[in-house]
Amino acid sequence: MVNPLTPLVDGAYRFSVAPMLDCTDRHFRVLMRQISRRALLYTEMVVAQALEHSNHLDRLLDFDEIEHPISLQVGGDDPIMLAKAARLAEAWGYDEINLNVGCPSPRAQAGNFGACLMAKPDQVARCVEAMAEASALPVTVKHRLGIDDLDIDSLLMAFVDRVSIAGAKRFAVHARKAWLEGLDPKQNRTIPPLQHQRVNELKQQRPQLTIEMNGGLNTPADCLQALQICDGAMVGRAAYAHPLRWQSIDEVIYGEPPRSINASQVIRGLVPHAETHLHRGGRLWDLCRHLLQLVEGVPGARSWRRDLGIKAQKAKADLNVLHKAAQQLEDAGL
Ligand SMILES: Cc1cc2nc3c(=O)[nH]c(=O)nc-3n(C[C@H](O)[C@H](O)[C@H](O)COP(=O)(O)O)c2cc1C
Numbered sequence: 001m002v003n004p005l006t007p008l009v010d011g012a013y014r015f016s017v018a019p020m021l022d023c024t025d026r027h028f029r030v031l032m033r034q035i036s037r038r039a040l041l042y043t044e045m046v047v048a049q050a051l052e053h054s055n056h057l058d059r060l061l062d063f064d065e066i067e068h069p070i071s072l073q074v075g076g077d078d079p080i081m082l083a084k085a086a087r088l089a090e091a092w093g094y095d096e097i098n099l100n101v102g103c104p105s106p107r108a109q110a111g112n113f114g115a116c117l118m119a120k121p122d123q124v125a126r127c128v129e130a131m132a133e134a135s136a137l138p139v140t141v142k143h144r145l146g147i148d149d150l151d152i153d154s155l156l157m158a159f160v161d162r163v164s165i166a167g168a169k170r171f172a173v174h175a176r177k178a179w180l181e182g183l184d185p186k187q188n189r190t191i192p193p194l195q196h197q198r199v200n201e202l203k204q205q206r207p208q209l210t211i212e213m214n215g216g217l218n219t220p221a222d223c224l225q226a227l228q229i230c231d232g233a234m235v236g237r238a239a240y241a242h243p244l245r246w247q248s249i250d251e252v253i254y255g256e257p258p259r260s261i262n263a264s265q266v267i268r269g270l271v272p273h274a275e276t277h278l279h280r281g282g283r284l285w286d287l288c289r290h291l292l293q294l295v296e297g298v299p300g301a302r303s304w305r306r307d308l309g310i311k312a313q314k315a316k317a318d319l320n321v322l323h324k325a326a327q328q329l330e331d332a333g334l
Pocket of ligand 1: 018019020021022044045073100101102103142174189214215216217234235236237238
């Protein structure tokens, strides 16, 4: 069953929060959902092999209804395993499934998935084809401009051409190449220069394809600029580090009525989710670690963060910590 909110129908991908390991877990996604009701949210990458062998699929796949529209990102190179992942994604109610062809980590390389697959368009095509056949979900791909010496536009075009014929419905392009040898994943997000122009050219050369721009988009204005040519703007680090910076995004990108939300309202909005999480035996810190970025650039921000950090990390921390954190902000007019 395809979720009625499928982003291919309502254009949710015009703004998305990028998949980020250790960041875009369900707690952060629920936080971002307080700020944007329309953004497409990506999960962290889940390795297809982990889905195959896990006895705790709920831990890897569960999400809250309010997280829709949501894309499950998977890593892998085996069409059979990825087809199973697509079936699971559909059964779990995801709106789409996204294949990671951009991760340059040694672990991904050792497993023959992530960015190294840019050298194997046929293999990626087989994976996408298997995923598209296995479920009715849109299959999308996130990738780089190139890797190592395979970094020219003709190869990039050949990659998207091959993979789109296999059934990929959208391409999220991190606008830099990856060096698989010599740079670690963090360096691979900063040292290879951003080349937005090459993503724009890809869209111009292939107007029939749906292309999301990713990399270095730091403000809603940057996203609007990217949307002048591309179909979507995907934001990673600037969403995680400055969540409230994006509070106008529904208005700016999707034409929704203006709506303002402050840090204390975000925290209060998280209370039902926190309650369920605690009830299931989770720790308050699992959520609160993502809240530290909510308050920035105002007097008292540092002590508020310190206070929250100390209280929320206690093993028995309960909802009172959240209520007090919100109250402190309200008392300070934030
Ligand atoms: C901490 C962190 C974890 C990331 N994990 C993933 C991941 O799981 N899957 C993926 O495709 N990209 C991952 N990325 C890359 C981002 O999705 C994005 O492509 C990159 O950060 C560039 O976008 P930005 O400049 O807006 O941050 C990660 C980035 C960061 C900072």
